[in-house]
Amino acid sequence: MEQNELLTYDEIIHSLKKKKRQKHLLLGNGFSMSYDSGIFSYNALSKFLENLDNDILQKLFQIIKTSNFELLMEQLDNVAQIAEVFGADKKVVQNIRKATETLKESLIDAIKELHPEHVFSISEEKSKACAAFLNSFLAEEGQIFTTNYDLLLYWVLMRNEIENAIDGFGRDAEESDEWIPEDERQYSELRWGKYKGTQTVHYLHGALQLFDTGVEVIKEEYTSEHYLLDNIKARMEKKEYPIFVTAGNGYEKLSHIVHNKYLTNCYESLSSIGGSLICYGFGFGNYDEHIIAAINKAAKKRKDENDKWLPFLNSIYIGVYSDADMKHIKSIEKKFKLPVRLFDAKTVNVWE
Known part of the structure; x- marks a missing residue:
């Protein structure tokens, strides 16, 4: 297959819509590089x-x-x-x-x-274009998975207040021995877990804004006094570091993941999706075996405790930028336990 014979992104979306197939999104570093390769490349x-x-x-x-x-x-x-x-x-x-x-x-x-200094470093036009791209999945009950560490995804979702963008974090009222009126109650930091049952946005390898206190996983946020990145820097100056899966091979990454309750939940969510998965900017390199394993698990037909069939992953669509990308995916295609389709990643208009 020549690159000019590849499916376009619009053709994939049209086909899935015709089949009434639910779609999910997996983002890799190519998503961030498509915004600015001068910042987000290795x-x-x-x-x-x-x-x-x-x-x-x-x-x-x-x-x-x-x-x-x-x-x-x-x-x-x-x-x-x-x-x-x-x-x-x-x-x-x-x-x-x-x-x-x-x-x-x-x-x-x-x-x-x-990293760009703050959310408004991204132009309004680019932010809205990216939000529309992401919302095309979330609005139809799809889920978004990313292995990126940066704040781009978080910024776009937050700035555009996308309704179904649920990352599982929420506030809890602080406990007190006395009754306190609602408007006087003190609330916690953004802790993960309160909305994990309806979570639709998953940071598979952690992210800059996520911190593990040892007891809770919390999400840093911007305040009226400081931008988000300023608050993250303040934590890091106190030797508190974000949740980052930076281990070498896929086995080591998975080992890191299963020792963190937030990352485990994200990984298990990927392992249980149904419909079709669209991969943008994700190259399936030598260190991504754990991601392939999760996809294959999702593709396996399985039943629930009531002996009813659960949704399973029917197919995966992988975006490629070059002949080298296409050759690589073809060389590992047999690792996937489901149909693999390629499409031209350059036809995806994420930021415009």
């Missing part, structure tokens, strides 16, 4: 890190010569395990582990520093 992040005043990171980048953070973290983990097998000095192993943590924290710092 190359932009690696250039930022290379200029940091950190000798260890600079030497690592010089030795490994890659801008793929997942590969770098995987290699560091492998080196640490090999060192342990050969009985290397504990201090050496600790230093390798520390380098991994330094890279993780620096990656978060890089995203924070390169």
